[in-house]
Every structure is written in structure tokens, then in C-alpha cells.
Amino acid sequence: MKLLDQITIELRSRQDNSQLNLYINVDDNSLSRKWLGALNHLLTNNYHLEKNYCFFGFPESDRNSEYLCDQINTSIAAINASALTYKINDYFTVDNTVVPGTGKLIHDKLNHLHRYFEDLQGVSGRMSAHYESADAETRWHIRQLNLLCHEYESLILSRRKSWQAPEWIRPSQLMCWLNAPRFELDSQDHELFGVDTISRGQGQVFVGVNKAVGKHHWEVFTDEGRDSRIDELTTSTLKTQTEAAGDFDIEWGQDPSPYEFQQTKLAEFRTWLQANGFDPEDPTLTIGHPKVAQVDLQRSFGTLAPRLIWDQLGHHMDVHKIRTSDARATYEYCWSDADYAARQIKELK
Numbered sequence: 001m002k003l004l005d006q007i008t009i010e011l012r013s014r015q016d017n018s019q020l021n022l023y024i025n026v027d028d029n030s031l032s033r034k035w036l037g038a039l040n041h042l043l044t045n046n047y048h049l050e051k052n053y054c055f056f057g058f059p060e061s062d063r064n065s066e067y068l069c070d071q072i073n074t075s076i077a078a079i080n081a082s083a084l085t086y087k088i089n090d091y092f093t094v095d096n097t098v099v100p101g102t103g104k105l106i107h108d109k110l111n112h113l114h115r116y117f118e119d120l121q122g123v124s125g126r127m128s129a130h131y132e133s134a135d136a137e138t139r140w141h142i143r144q145l146n147l148l149c150h151e152y153e154s155l156i157l158s159r160r161k162s163w164q165a166p167e168w169i170r171p172s173q174l175m176c177w178l179n180a181p182r183f184e185l186d187s188q189d190h191e192l193f194g195v196d197t198i199s200r201g202q203g204q205v206f207v208g209v210n211k212a213v214g215k216h217h218w219e220v221f222t223d224e225g226r227d228s229r230i231d232e233l234t235t236s237t238l239k240t241q242t243e244a245a246g247d248f249d250i251e252w253g254q255d256p257s258p259y260e261f262q263q264t265k266l267a268e269f270r271t272w273l274q275a276n277g278f279d280p281e282d283p284t285l286t287i288g289h290p291k292v293a294q295v296d297l298q299r300s301f302g303t304l305a306p307r308l309i310w311d312q313l314g315h316h317m318d319v320h321k322i323r324t325s326d327a328r329a330t331y332e333y334c335w336s337d338a339d340y341a342a343r344q345i346k347e348l349k
Contacts, residue, residue, distance in 0.1 A: 004028040008323045011316035020316040023296040030188035032292035038246035043327035047177040048347045052335035053147045055317045057158035057171040065094050068152045075141040082138040103160035117145040136349045170253030178347045180245040190283040197288030199257035203295035208247030230276045241286035
């Protein structure tokens with residue numbers, strides 16, 4: 001395949017400051033050309049990289065389940081103490097979000113958390129009155145409800161798999177920038193979506209999901225169950241992807257597509273779509289993950305073995321530098337800095 005560019009991401013260790021370089025080959029297609037231009041803009045103009053929303057599904061992360069619950073409750077308290085009329089009468093602990101003895105996530109609890117976020121923020125092009133009237137600090141806490149919800153779900157799922165099926169842990173890396181400018185997707189871009197693209201391979205790079213705000217079809221199906229119906233959802237929005245940005249995701253889990261369990265799950269999903277009035281073959285639904293690049297695993301890690309790759313990544317979970325042919329940026333700050341929230345709130349202003 002013809003390559004559009006090569007990207008280098010320098011990761012560093014928070015423990016010993018050692019470095020690990022990721023080498024990424026960018027595909028040459030309609031969407032990747034738009035995406036790379038948007039990424040170069042973010043790097044050149046030094047947009048703020050959200051390091052508190054970056055490494056997902058690593059079971060031994062410093063951002064553990066107790067820490068994430070504490071952060072959720074902190075944001076709920078800040079929203080309740082604000083001038084908003086919307087109040088959240090809820091509290092999150094490991095005990096009330098995970099089934100004891102099984103490690104299984106209590107999805108209803110997290111679905112309610114996501115609903116609070118949806119009520120408070122609204123969707124792209126139709127933000128809620130609560131969000132419009134909120135100050136920058138309150139808006140930051142509203143945003144945290146969504147980010148922490150997804151991070152917590154991913155962490156608990158990976159912890160459970162680390163006990164039951166460690167080869168199927170699905171760590172990932174989400175690269176998101178505050179206030180990232182968006183671009184519109186067109187019909188050429190839609191061709192890169194599809195039910196089959198739900199299965200993601202190790203080291204594949206995808207344009208960040210759903211800049212329009214809201215859960216996508218696969219998320220709703222997996223969270224609410226195959227017997228769910230869209231008019232009975234706990235979450236209130238189900239959005240196709242109309243916009244994207246220079247944001248991107250890197251999948252670090254193994255590709256499940258050849259396995260019967262994944263083929264069965266996707267078949268059930270197709271049936272769920274049809275039962276809810278959707279055509280599984282309609283590309284405008286923007287289901288799945290549009291691929292724009294691939295990490296050169298051998299060059300980056302010296303191995304193709306997933307567990308050895310995860311071990312190296314787990315020791316280097318801080319993005320320090322990013323370089324393309326046309327742009328570069330350095331990120332010296334870290335999510336654990338005492339002034340990190342204040343820094344992000346300033347950016348949101």
C-alpha cells in the first residue's frame with residue numbers, strides 16, 4: 001500500500017524517564033489525507049493533548065479504579081455546587097460499579113453516568129442550556145463525566161480479562177486534543193466504515209470516534225444488550241459520525257476477526273441493527289473504525305508478541321513528543337501534575 005507519511009511518537013516512562021519510539025506508517029486514502037492535515041495543524045499550533053484521557057485498558061495503570069471513582073465523585077460534587085439547576089444524586093464506588101467476586105462491570109450504573117453527561121452537555125450543534133450557561137470550570141467537570149465513564153469501563157473490562165482470558169486484554173491509546181478543529185466526513189470517507197471494521201488489529205490507527213458527541217451503535221449494543229430497543233435506552237443519544245478531527249486511536253489488542261466468538265457477536269449486532277430499523281450495510285451509519293495508519297510493530301518494539309509489546313507500553317505511558325514530516329510538538333506536562341486541571345480549564349476558556 002502506498003504510504004502518505006511516517007509519524008514518530010516518543011513515549012517516556014514516569015518512573016525512570018526512559019523512552020520508547022512508536023513508528024507509524026500513514027495510509028494514503030481520502031480520510032487519512034484530511035486527518036493528517038488536521039493532525040499537523042494540532043502539532044504546529046501546540047494544542048493541548050489530553051493526557052488524562054490517553055492510555056486505556058492497561059490493568060496496572062496508575063489511574064486505578066479507586067482513583068477514577070474518586071475523580072467521578074469530585075466532578076459530580078463540583079457540578080452540584082455550581083450555579084446549574086441540574087443536580088446529580090449519585091455516588092460511585094468500586095463496590096457499586098463492579099459485581100463482587102466476578103469483576104464484571106455493572107453497566108446500568110455507568111449508563112446512568114453517561115446519561116448525566118448527555119443531559120448536561122447535549123450534542124454537537126445542539127448543546128444543552130446547562131452547558132451553554134456553565135462557566136469554564138463547570139464545563140470541564142461535565143466533560144470529565146464522559147471521559148471518566150469510558151476510561152473506567154475500559155479498565156474494569158481489562159482487569160476482568162486479565163484474570164479470565166489475559167490474551168484478550170484490549171489496551172488502547174487515545175490521542176485527543178482540547179478544542180481540536182473538526183472537518184466534515186464525505187461519502188468517500190464513509191467507505192472506510194462498516195460492521196467488519198469493528199474488529200481492530202494490533203497497532204492499527206483509527207480516526208477518533210464520534211466527534212458529534214453521543215454513543216455509537218456498537219457501544220449501545222454492547223452496553224444495553226442484544227434484546228434492547230433504541231426507544232428504551234438509558235442513554236439518550238445515538239449518533240452517526242459526521243465529523244472528525246486530528247484525534248486518533250491506536251489499538252493494542254489482538255485482532256479478534258478470525259475467531260468464532262467475534263463472528264457470532266457481529267452477526268448478533270447485524271440482527272440488532274435490523275430489529276432497530278437500520279441497514280447493516282449502510283455506510284452512512286459510520287459504524288466501526290476507519291483505519292488511517294499502522295504502527296510498525298517490529299521496528300517499534302523489536303517483537304510481534306502482544307504481551308511483550310504490552311509490557312513495553314505499560315512502562316512508557318506518557319506521550320512526550322510527536323513528529324510528522326511537516327510538524328512536531330513536545331508535551332512536558334503530565335496528568336498527575338498538581339496544576340493539570342487548572343491548565344485544562346484555562347485552555348477551555
